[in-house]
Amino acid sequence: MSDEMINVLYFAWMREHTGTASEQIALPDGAQTVGDLMPTLMARSAGHALALKNMAAVRVAINRSHGGLKTPVAAGDEIAFFPPVTGG
Amino acid sequence: MSDEMINVLYFAWMREHTGTASEQIALPDGAQTVGDLMPTLMARSAGHALALKNMAAVRVAINRSHGGLKTPVAAGDEIAFFPPVTGG
Amino acid sequence: MAVRVQQDDFDVGAESRALQGPAVGAIALFVGTVRSLSEDDSVTAMTLEHYPGMTEAEISRIEDEARARWPLLGVTVVHRVGRLLAGEQIVLVAVSSAHRQAAFDAAQYMMDFLKTDAPFWKAEERGDQLSWVEARQSDNDAHAKWTQE
């Protein structure tokens, strides 16, 4: 494990499943994209695994811009996971 | 001339040209459509002739519904002439 | 009343609130105002003439056609007449529906038909010059697009 950290946010029902709105995690060794984070995140709890198991139903933002599993990540990034939006 | 009357209205610049907002005229003998009224109306004054000379630029309403030169007319009708509308 | 032709100004907020209701999810509103600046032009006021009786009938007909096309919950049209100063409100079309697409489409439809069918005429004041506004081809085109669908 590197000790470079990223900040991970969860919203709406994903926040309820993971039990947290925000957590700091170490950037996994060799992780270059959002997709590379998934095994680490899903291993954190049964709730995390449930929240993240169907990524087709999940949206991702990197540093407050919409992205996806292939978006690059780096230390210090803010990665947010949330359901499709329902405002307006 | 029959003594059956129609009421003729003019709006906007047509009112200014004819010098009148509203006039009662006798329905000309044999007149069946708005078009049949035109010679009689145009003969009323130079201003009427000017106002009505280019009917492509004029709109007609018969009893407060949009119509045209071929719309039937009958005694008691209200015939209005006006430029293309510019409200809203 | 859904259709009003009046000299007095109107309150967009009050008209919007009046359209709220338990089944309403969307309110689309359009406000037309007296433009004083356009290109090198400077309009200080305008006078709106209309055809009393026909105006209300035409707007009600346009409302009926919009209600036949979209599931509307409420419709309000207010059109001012008489002399209006630059910057003043001229017209309000406000429509409520369960969903936004119907509200937007109906408001736009009603404005497009109002522009071509409702018997109003504008005369603009520039200094002490009064001139009748000519109809715009773009308004006929906007009307036509609804019948070509």
Next chain:
Amino acid sequence: MAVRVQQDDFDVGAESRALQGPAVGAIALFVGTVRSLSEDDSVTAMTLEHYPGMTEAEISRIEDEARARWPLLGVTVVHRVGRLLAGEQIVLVAVSSAHRQAAFDAAQYMMDFLKTDAPFWKAEERGDQLSWVEARQSDNDAHAKWTQE
């Protein structure tokens, strides 16, 4: 400020007035409200969660895209967050332009993108049950139509 995310209610009339100006001829406004009745459904309140910082950035981006597409004079977006009762106002998009087509199109464009891109989530209350609202396919379709042009 053109984009506001707030708990407080907003005044549609004041927002409309704030967009008036000498070159303005058209103001298009959209108000979204909390629907309490839909089919056999009865919603008493909803809570709106959002992603502070990203929300404002996304709405500003949507505004920039609308301004690049249409000649707009003013844009206001207000979106409420927190707990809202049935019938309350949720969102306002208001756009001013010289002419109505630009104002209507831009208001609709901004609502369509706000619905798919701005990070808000609704949880509805039915009695003491709270449930997250699912995204609607029709909102994705409305978004898609702007990119297919």
